[in-house]
Amino acid sequence: MLHAARALWLALAGRSARLGAGLHQTWRRSLQVRVVTITLVTSSMLVGGFAYLIADKITSILVENAQTDVLARLRSGSEYAAKQFSLYAQPQEAQLQDTIDGTVNYLAGGDPQQTSGVVVAITADRFTGVITPRTSPDVQVRPLISPELRASVAGGSVAHQIRTGTLGGERTKYLVYGSPVPTQFGQLELYYLVPLARQDATAADARATVVATGVALVLLLGLLAALVTRLVVTPVRVAARTAQRLSAGLLDQRMVVNGEDDLALLAASFNQMATNLQRQILRLEEMSRLQRRFTSDVSHELRTPLTTVRMAADLIFAERDEFDPAVARSAELLQAELDRFEELLTDLLEISRFDAGFAMLDSEPTDLVPVVHRVADRLAGLAERVGVTIELDVPTTPVIAEVDPRRVERVLRNLVGNAVEHGEAKPVLITLGMDASAVAITVRDHGVGLRPGEEKLVFNRFWRADPSRARQTGGTGLGLSISLEDARLHGGWLEAWGAPGQGAQFRLTLPARSGDRLTTSPLRLVPSDAALPFGGPRTGGLLAIGPGAAGGLAIGPAGDGDRAEVQS
Known part of the structure; x- marks a missing residue:
C-alpha cells in the first residue's frame, strides 16, 4: 500500500513538473500569452479593488439608512413611552404592567402578531421581579441584547449593535438599538430589534452584480488584449518564419503586404531586404562559382605547359655540371621554382575539391x-x-x-x-x-x-x-x-x-x-x-x-x- 502511494505521488509530482515546465516554456516563448496574462492579472486586481469598494459602499449606505430609520422610531417610541409611564409614581402600581404591554404593542404596530420582523422590547433591569419585561411579538430577545449594550443603555445612553441570532426559528442578522425611558420611579429600557435580511439581500445582489460586471469586464479586456496582440504578433511571427526559411536557403520567400499601416510597412521593408539579400547572395554565389571554376580550370590548364617545362627543366638540371656556374645556378633556381609552382597547383586543386564538396x-x-x-x-x-x-x-x-x-x-x-x-x-x-x-x-x-x-x-x-620574413620552406x-x-x-x-x-x-x-x-x-x-x-x-x-x-x-x-x- 505504501509503495503504491509512493508511486502515485511520484507520478503526480512528475506530471506537475512537466506541466510547470510546459507552462514556463509557453510563457517564455509566447508574447501574446504574456500580454494577455499581464492584462488579465492587472485588470482583475483593479476591477476587484473597485468592486470591493463599491460593494462596501452600498452595504454602508444600506446600514446607515436602516440606522437612521430605527433611530427615528426609537426616539419617537421613547417619548411616547415616557408619556405613558409618567402617570405612575411607583413600579408596584397595578396598572403599570398593563400600560407596558399596551405601549409595546402600540410601538410594534398595534398587532402582536405583526410579520414585519421588527421586535420591540421594554425591560426594567433595575426592577427585576417587580416589572416583567415585554416584547412584541413574544420572543426571547435576551440572547440578542449583549451585556455591554444593556450596561450602556442602563447608564442613560442610546446605543446600538449588530447581532446575529435566532428569533422565530430563522437565524438572522439584527440591528439592535436601545434607549433609556425615564419615569418618576426610575428608568426603563426600550429596545428595537430590526432584521437586516432585506439589506443583506440587497447588498448580496449588488455584490453579485458588481462581481459579474467585473468578471465580464476582465474577460472583455483579456479578449481585447488578445486581439490587439494578435494583430501585432501575427506579422512578427510570419516575419520570423519567413526569415527562418530565408536562412534555410529558400530565397524566394516573401511576406504578404496588407494595407498601408506600420505593419504593412514592416512587411514591405522586409520583402525589400529579402530581395536585396537574394540578389547579393546569388551574385556572391555566382562569383564564388566562377572563382572556383576559374581556379580549377587554371590549375588543370597549367598542368600541360608545366609538364612540358618540367621535362625541359629536368633535362637542363641533369646537365647543369657541364654549364658554367652562372647557368648551372640558374638551372637549380628553375628546378626549385618549378617544384614550388607544382606544389601550388596541387594545393589549388585540393582546395577546389574541398570547395566543391568532392573531397573523399x-x-x-x-x-x-x-x-x-x-x-x-x-x-x-x-x-x-x-x-x-x-x-x-x-x-x-x-x-x-x-x-x-x-x-x-x-x-x-x-x-x-x-x-x-x-x-x-x-x-x-x-x-x-x-x-x-x-x-x-x-x-x-x-x-x-x-x-x-x-x-x-x-x-x-x-x-x-x-x-x-623570408620563407625557408617556400x-x-x-x-x-x-x-x-x-x-x-x-x-x-x-x-x-x-x-x-x-x-x-x-x-x-x-x-x-x-x-x-x-x-x-x-x-x-x-x-x-x-x-x-x-x-x-x-x-x-x-x-x-x-x-x-x-x-x-x-x-x-x-x-x-x-x-x-x-x-x-
Whole structure:
C-alpha cells in the first residue's frame, strides 16, 4: 500500500513538473500569452479593488439608512413611552404592567402578531421581579441584547449593535438599538430589534452584480488584449518564419503586404531586404562559382605547359655540371621554382575539391607512430639547415585509429614544416597521445609565437604572420587551410595556441573510430611550459577550430587545454 502511494505521488509530482515546465516554456516563448496574462492579472486586481469598494459602499449606505430609520422610531417610541409611564409614581402600581404591554404593542404596530420582523422590547433591569419585561411579538430577545449594550443603555445612553441570532426559528442578522425611558420611579429600557435580511439581500445582489460586471469586464479586456496582440504578433511571427526559411536557403520567400499601416510597412521593408539579400547572395554565389571554376580550370590548364617545362627543366638540371656556374645556378633556381609552382597547383586543386564538396575520406586502421616518424624524417634535412632539432614524444606501442593516412601525414607535414620555419633555431617537439575515444598530436615550437588576434587568422588562406620574413620552406600559404579541411573531413579538431615570445602549439585531435563525435582531447592544447605572468592567466590567444554540432565550423577561445567552442 505504501509503495503504491509512493508511486502515485511520484507520478503526480512528475506530471506537475512537466506541466510547470510546459507552462514556463509557453510563457517564455509566447508574447501574446504574456500580454494577455499581464492584462488579465492587472485588470482583475483593479476591477476587484473597485468592486470591493463599491460593494462596501452600498452595504454602508444600506446600514446607515436602516440606522437612521430605527433611530427615528426609537426616539419617537421613547417619548411616547415616557408619556405613558409618567402617570405612575411607583413600579408596584397595578396598572403599570398593563400600560407596558399596551405601549409595546402600540410601538410594534398595534398587532402582536405583526410579520414585519421588527421586535420591540421594554425591560426594567433595575426592577427585576417587580416589572416583567415585554416584547412584541413574544420572543426571547435576551440572547440578542449583549451585556455591554444593556450596561450602556442602563447608564442613560442610546446605543446600538449588530447581532446575529435566532428569533422565530430563522437565524438572522439584527440591528439592535436601545434607549433609556425615564419615569418618576426610575428608568426603563426600550429596545428595537430590526432584521437586516432585506439589506443583506440587497447588498448580496449588488455584490453579485458588481462581481459579474467585473468578471465580464476582465474577460472583455483579456479578449481585447488578445486581439490587439494578435494583430501585432501575427506579422512578427510570419516575419520570423519567413526569415527562418530565408536562412534555410529558400530565397524566394516573401511576406504578404496588407494595407498601408506600420505593419504593412514592416512587411514591405522586409520583402525589400529579402530581395536585396537574394540578389547579393546569388551574385556572391555566382562569383564564388566562377572563382572556383576559374581556379580549377587554371590549375588543370597549367598542368600541360608545366609538364612540358618540367621535362625541359629536368633535362637542363641533369646537365647543369657541364654549364658554367652562372647557368648551372640558374638551372637549380628553375628546378626549385618549378617544384614550388607544382606544389601550388596541387594545393589549388585540393582546395577546389574541398570547395566543391568532392573531397573523399579513405579511412582505414592506421598506426600513427610510423606516420609521425616518417614526417620527422622527411623534414629532418630542412630542420638541420635552419638549425632546428625535431624531438619526438610518442608511445612505444602502436597507436591505432581509423583515419586517412595520406591526409593525416599531409596535416603533420604542414604543422611540422611551419614549426621548423618559425622555430628560431629552437627545438620542435612532436607529441602523440591517445585515450579510449580519440588520438591527438601536438606540434610545439619555441619561436616568435602568435600575437593576440593572430590565432584567428592562422588558418586563413594565404595568410602569413610576418609577410616581410623570408620563407625557408617556400610554402604556398594554403597548407594550414588544407590541414583544417582535412581535420574537418575526419570529424576532428585542429586547434592553435600561441603567445609572443613563448612560441606556438598546434593540436590535431581525431576520433579513434571513424564517424564518432569528439568530446575531449587526450593532450592539452596549452603547453605545460607556458609562462604565467604575475600569477595570472596564460597569455596569448587560444583558438579552437573544428566541426560544429550542425556540421559548421566551430571557432572560439579554449581554456587551459580543455575544449571550448563557439558553434557557427
